[in-house]
Amino acid sequence: SGLGGHPEPCDWLITKVKVDYTAENMDHGKAWGYLTFRGKTEEEVREIDKVMYHDWRMVPKHEEEAFKKFTPVPEETIRYLPYPPLLRAMILAQWQKEGKPITEEPMLDLEKV
Template identity: 75%
Template sequence: MTRPFTGKRLPVLAWEDVKNENRLFTLLAGHRMFGVGRMVTRKSWLETYVEPCYWTITKVKVDYTAENMDHGKAWGFLTFRGKPETEVKEIPKVMYHDWRLVPRHEENNFKMFTPVAEPEPVRYVPYPPLLRAMILAQLQKAGKPLTEPMLDLQRNRFFGKDYFEKERQAKEGTAV
């Protein structure tokens, strides 16, 4: 198994995909207008994510000098993990052997996805056991009521990003 242009050997792990899957332009070359308006996805996305991941092809530039017209560039709208992007981007990794064309009759089912609500971020967590014991001992020693100490995870910025840099410059003075 070799690469078409360079003639170098493909990795052994890629051989199975080369036998069973296609490159993007191999799929698009057999369709009218090179598949503009069609949906393509990758086998690796189907195996990894539950949410739909696909490209909607908007523009294709084929290298007509290549054998079998299986080289070129393609652009489209990416929908990754159910979140569509608004701008057209060039499709990367078109030479990988894991592209699949989504059949027309399955496109609507493939697009259907009800996003799961993002869980609310955790604001407070309990202290580690030893630190918790130390804080409770301090509260008991001070005679304050014992309440479960919680660690606040929200980051409070008291100084700007460049506060210390400005302070150092003010201390040193400006170069003349």
């Protein structure tokens, strides 16, 4: 529940359920499982929060493969970012003081950080 609205698969693979037998209709309890959010499955089992929402749906076994079929979109990694304005001005002033030609915009290399 609360996982809808994304093009990537978002679901729980339930591994354990503990029913509260003291509840009137036995419609209370706890559940644990693996969370898949936006196509990425977590490594560890954890307790599912919001189990009392009524918008959950069970995926039948014969639909499970089609439901899980997903081709992830490659993530775009950003290598360089422009410096913040004040730091950019300080770098340009330093380059000018050193006599370096200012031919390119100073960029922050994220792999060096």
